[in-house]
Amino acid sequence: MNVPVNEVFATVGESGIREVVAAFYRQVPDDSILGPMYPRDDMEGAEQRLRSFLVYRFGGPDTYLSERGHPRLRMRHAPFAVNQAARDRWVDLMTTAIDGSSLADEVKSAMKVFLADVATFLLNR
Template sequence: MNLPTITHYDLLGGEEGVLRLVNRFYDLMDELPEAWELRKIHPQDLQSARDKLFKFLSGWLGGPGLYEAEYGHPRLRMRHAPFPVDIQMRDQWLMCMNVALDEQVTDELFKMQLKSAFANVADHMRNRTN
């Protein structure tokens, strides 16, 4: 008998949970003065960014590969190359994501796993040395 595989997508609450995380992340980017530099490199209307992050995270967390189905391989570094992603941008991005995770995820081990995975990806996006 094969037991169903429980993914991070499932543990986060599936589509509804991922969407809630993404929306809170972008709301925090708008709300927190400490994220001002990060916010200003995004367009005024964040709907496209919200949609793309939701679709990416769906597949990255083990759910439906929505991003790949629509846009192909994520090629994250290439897609972020036009933007100055330095330590400050990375840290502001992580601050918003970590606050959103703190508000949504109650399981401490799962939260730690997600924060570690997000930190690795965010650091990989750096394209400036400082």
């Protein structure tokens, strides 16, 4: 059984989300498509923003909302060329991060389905 998206936090805690997001961002700087898109001088901040958003979206504390306001993900991604190649690469790196993590299989698949769907929703070019 897949874990519902809003129960992922209760299942893996902040440390599980931290593990996945850190593994994702370790791959970003050297990536040919995503590397140039992210702020090289603020990779820690970028990592923190995605982690905080996912903690909130996966049913944990909503600190993201007080720090960043409503997510408005499509608007926030408008400055970046999220074409099919960028979307697919983002999903590839995230899949590698999730598969390499210590999380249980049913949480891994719940996260992968959710993140791939949002990535498709963010296509803007």
